[in-house]
Amino acid sequence: MTSRKNRNNRLKDKIFSVWGIISTLIGLILLVIFIGDIIIEGIHRIDWDFLTGLPSRKPEIAGIFTAMMGTIWVLLLTAMISFPIGVAAGVYLEEYGKKGRLSKLLEINISNLAGVPSIIYGLLGLEIFARIMNLGSSILAGSMTLALLILPIIIVATRESIKAVPSSLKDASFALGATKWQTIYLQVLPASFGGILTGVILALSRAVGEAAPLIVVGALAYVPFAPKTPMDEFSVLPIQIFNWISRPQHGFITNAAAAIIILLVITFAMNGVAIYLRNKWQKKIKW
Amino acid sequence: MKKTKEVVIEKFLLFSALITILTTIGIVLVLAIEAFKFFREVSVFEFLTDTEWTPLFTKKRFGILPLLSGTFLTSIIAIAVALPIGLTIAIFLSEYAPRKFREYIKPSLEMLAAVPTVVYGFFALTVVTPFLQTIIPGMSGFNSLSAGIVMGIMIIPIISSLSEDALRAVPNSLREASYGMGSTRLQTAFKVTVPAASSGIVVSIILAISRAIGETMIVAIAAGQQPRLTMNPLVPVETLTAYIVQVSLGDVPHNSLEYRTIFAAGITLFIFTFILNNISHWIKNKYREKYD
Numbered sequence: 001m002t003s004r005k006n007r008n009n010r011l012k013d014k015i016f017s018v019w020g021i022i023s024t025l026i027g028l029i030l031l032v033i034f035i036g037d038i039i040i041e042g043i044h045r046i047d048w049d050f051l052t053g054l055p056s057r058k059p060e061i062a063g064i065f066t067a068m069m070g071t072i073w074v075l076l077l078t079a080m081i082s083f084p085i086g087v088a089a090g091v092y093l094e095e096y097g098k099k100g101r102l103s104k105l106l107e108i109n110i111s112n113l114a115g116v117p118s119i120i121y122g123l124l125g126l127e128i129f130a131r132i133m134n135l136g137s138s139i140l141a142g143s144m145t146l147a148l149l150i151l152p153i154i155i156v157a158t159r160e161s162i163k164a165v166p167s168s169l170k171d172a173s174f175a176l177g178a179t180k181w182q183t184i185y186l187q188v189l190p191a192s193f194g195g196i197l198t199g200v201i202l203a204l205s206r207a208v209g210e211a212a213p214l215i216v217v218g219a220l221a222y223v224p225f226a227p228k229t230p231m232d233e234f235s236v237l238p239i240q241i242f243n244w245i246s247r248p249q250h251g252f253i254t255n256a257a258a259a260i261i262i263l264l265v266i267t268f269a270m271n272g273v274a275i276y277l278r279n280k281w282q283k284k285i286k287w
Numbered sequence: 288m289k290k291t292k293e294v295v296i297e298k299f300l301l302f303s304a305l306i307t308i309l310t311t312i313g314i315v316l317v318l319a320i321e322a323f324k325f326f327r328e329v330s331v332f333e334f335l336t337d338t339e340w341t342p343l344f345t346k347k348r349f350g351i352l353p354l355l356s357g358t359f360l361t362s363i364i365a366i367a368v369a370l371p372i373g374l375t376i377a378i379f380l381s382e383y384a385p386r387k388f389r390e391y392i393k394p395s396l397e398m399l400a401a402v403p404t405v406v407y408g409f410f411a412l413t414v415v416t417p418f419l420q421t422i423i424p425g426m427s428g429f430n431s432l433s434a435g436i437v438m439g440i441m442i443i444p445i446i447s448s449l450s451e452d453a454l455r456a457v458p459n460s461l462r463e464a465s466y467g468m469g470s471t472r473l474q475t476a477f478k479v480t481v482p483a484a485s486s487g488i489v490v491s492i493i494l495a496i497s498r499a500i501g502e503t504m505i506v507a508i509a510a511g512q513q514p515r516l517t518m519n520p521l522v523p524v525e526t527l528t529a530y531i532v533q534v535s536l537g538d539v540p541h542n543s544l545e546y547r548t549i550f551a552a553g554i555t556l557f558i559f560t561f562i563l564n565n566i567s568h569w570i571k572n573k574y575r576e577k578y579d
Contacts, residue, residue, distance in 0.1 A: 013471040020379025023372045024392055027399050027443050034410045041413075088303035096297055097304065108568070110307050115494070115564035116557070117501025119528050120314060122535070123553045127317040131541065148310050155307070179289060181296045209403025212503035212528065216535045216549075238405040238504070245409055245508055253413060260406050271401050275394065 035264070042257025050258060055222055055240075059251025064259050067240035069226040070139070070219075071208060071266075074236055077143035078150070078207050083200055086151050087189075090158025090196075095184055114152040121149045122216025130217055137218025140230040145213050150203035157199020161192035194281025198274045205270035209263065211238035237263045318557055321550030328544055334551065340514035340525075342548045343534070349548070351555055353514035357431065357524035358556075361506050362499040364435025364520060365442060369495055372439075373446025374488065380447070381454035382462075382476045393448065400444045408508030411437040416509065423521065429511030432520035438505050445495045453487020454480050486574035490567045497563040501556060503528035527556045 053063015097103035125145030135141040165188050173183040189196075214236060221243035223235045235243075237259055244256035326334070329349045337350025376396070380389045415433040420426050457480045465475040481488065503526075511523025512533050525533070531549045539545045 009471050009474060013473040016375075016473045016476075017379070017383050020375055020383055023375040024379055024384075024396070026372065027440055028395055030440055031399060031402070034406075034414060037414055038406075038409070085303045085306055088300045089307060092297075092300035092304040096300060106304055106307065109311055111568065112561070112564055113307060113310060115497055115560060116314065117503070117528065117560055119501065119503045119531055120318075120553055120557050120560075123531070123550060124310070124314050124317050126535075127321065128313055148306075151307060151310070179293055181293050205401065209405070211403075211405050212507075212532060215532055218535070221536070238403055241405050241409065242504065242508065245405075245412060256409060260409060263403060264406065267401060267403060268398075271398070 038257045038260050038264075042254055042259075042261050045254050045258035046261060050255075051262075054224065055235075059244075059247075059249055059255050062244075062252075062255055064237065064240060064262065066223045066226045067235045067237045067259070068262070070223070070234035071236045073139045073227055073230070073234065074143050074146065074214075075204060075208055077139060077230060078146045079200070079204055081144060082147035082150050082154055082203070085147070086154030086200070086203075087158050087196060089151070090155045090162065091184060091189075093155070094159045094162040095180070095188070110152050110155055114156070118149055118210055119212040119216060121145055122213030124148070125213060125217040135231070137220070137233055138231045139227055139234045142214045142217050142219055142234065142236075143230070145217050146207045146210060149210070149213060150207050153203040153206065154196075154200055157203070158192075158196050161195025161199070162188055164195065165191045194277055198278045198281070201270050201274040201277070205267050205274070208270070209238055209267055211236070211242055215239060215242075237266075314557070318550055318554040321547050322554040325544070325547035325551045328547075329551075338516050340530075342545055343537075347544075349551075351527075351552070353516045354525060354527045354530055354552060355555070356516050356518065357506075357510065357514065358500055358526040358528070360518060360520060360524060361431045361435045361438060361502075361510055361526055362496060364432060365438035365499040365502075366492070366496055368436050368439025369442045369446050370492060373443045373491075373495070374450055376443070376447035377450035377454055377488075378476045378481065381451050382472050382480065393451075396444045396447060399441060402441070404441070404502060404504040405508070407437050407441050408434075408505045411505055411509035426521045427511070427523050429509065429513075429523040430521050431506075431510050431524050434506045434508075434510035435520065437509065438499055438502055441502075441505070442495045442498055445498060446491045449491035449494065450484070450488045453484040453491070456487070457483045486570050490571050493563050493567040493570070497560045497567075500563070501528065501560050503532060507532045527552045 049061075050063050051068065052065050053061060054065055055067075056062040093103060093106060097106065122145060125141055125148075129135050129141040129144050130137055133141075135144075169187050169191060170183055173187045178186065218233075219239055220233055220235050221239055223233060227234045241256050241259045241263065244252040244259065247253075334349055334351050336352070337348050338352055339348040339350050340353045341348045380392065384392070411433045412429075415437055416426075416428060416430065419430075419433055420428075426432070461479055461483060462475055465479045470478070506526045507529040510526065510529060512525050512529060513523040514525040514530065515522065517524065530552050534545065534549045
């Protein structure tokens with residue numbers, strides 16, 4: 001009797017381990033199927049004309065040039081705004097405001113911000129940047145919105161990397177007479193830079209894929225010319241893709257698939273660089 | 288001289304940190320002020336009880352329930368997909384899989400969360416819906432089922448990663464005691480480690496729900512744009528987020544009632560995610576397992 005029960009339990013254990021493997025792989029298999037489907041649909045559409053073409057009502061001649069330029073502009077501006085602020089905030093929380101109610105409040109606030117849906121940031125950007133600051137639906141307004149969106153990710157990554165720097169390094173610096181900021185600037189930041197950079201790149205790769213907050217701020221689906229200044233109106237790749245998906249003609253679905261391939265290449269390349277940097281830095285520095 | 292520089296730098300760093308507080312204040316004020324203006328024209332009672340949402344039609348009705356039902360329907364479907372798969376992955380990786388396997392599979396799974404959501408929307412509309420239509424005839428081209436399923440795939444890593452961290456934090460002595468009594472790995476997992484890690488697992492589920500409620504592009508693309516008070520997963524619905532996108536794409540004049548509806552939808556969404564996020568913080572702090 002006991003042995004049969006025992007055997008039964010062992011069988012259940014085996015079954016679960018098979019179900020475990022299936023579950024683990026099912027998401028990845030679906031992802032591979034999806035991406036394979038997209039490549040089959042869109043790869044033949046990608047050529048030089050597609051990359052440099054302007055938007056058009058005819059799917060065969062429509063290109064992604066203006067959206068691509070918009071994405072590059074937004075990426076650069078978002079990085080320029082979020083990087084200094086995020087790293088500075090992370091340094092403050094980790095090195096200066098260690099104790100006290102303010103830092104506790106900051107900490108709770110940051111983890112709350114990380115959970116706010118991206119479209120809410122869009123509403124914030126629409127009201128504050130586009131309207132009250134009168135920036136309109138410009139690249140600058142969109143970039144500032146995305147910068148706020150990814151700020152919590154950068155702050156958390158900065159804090160984690162700084163935390164990993166051993167205090168012996170700081171003690172040595174202080175012992176040589178360095179001030180607090182000299183110690184941070186000359187010792188702590190260089191030692192943690194790999195981790196910070198990894199976090200920033202991952203955060204930016206998230207920003208590249210965002211469509212919702214930019215649509216709310218007022219980014220357009222159709223922009224006839226590539227933007228030239230931060231005050232210009234713009235579109236980005238995800239919005240161009242969204243626009244093409246919503247059109248009835250099949251030609252635009254092909255275009256959307258082709259643009260998705262480009263977007264995925266950018267996203268995965270950024271993730272790859274981030275992982276490479278992380279591994280390289282972890283190997284290089286052994287405390 | 289040196290000292291002033293130090294002080295100035297510290298002030299700059301503090302100011303950067305305070306930007307995060309300003310962001311929160313900004314969000315709350317923007318939503319509250321515009322929503323307040325909205326509720327001067329539409330009664331709260333109508334907003335909460337009317338069963339139709341037609342602010343863009345000539346006959347305007349302002350009941351939030353259809354948007355809420357759309358949001359919850361897609362989120363429930365997503366969780367129904369992500370919870371069993373995500374939890375199984377977490378248990379499998381922490382209790383069964385060899386270390387090497389786990390080290391390779393975890394970053395790969397997190398790739399699922401790195402794919403832009405507009406791409407998932409494309410999958411849902413062009414792959415999943417046509418496939419489901421072959422099984423379920425009469426299913427609409429826009430529906431909450433396929434949007435929900437794809438959203439579920441997207442949030443698998445949230446549940447699997449965070450739950451696995453929680454499971455692995457359970458000390459081995461507990462497992463060994465269970466094995467010593469002759470339990471199998473499965474019995475140990477469900478009778479010992481999962482209960483011991485339950486608060487961490489609940490937190491992961493709450494965060495996944497919060498993420499699903501706030502998700503925008505998948506539902507805007509694949510679930511349709513028809514506010515409808517229904518629990519039928521086969522017909523078009525509209526979520527809070529998809530409504531905000533729909534209005535933003537159109538030409539709605541500023542300072543109009545239509546313009547304010549997106550802030551009314553926004554504050555509703557914000558309140559739900561805010562409550563969920565704070566419940567998860569609270570659980571995390573209150574039930575943090577201590578075994579040392």
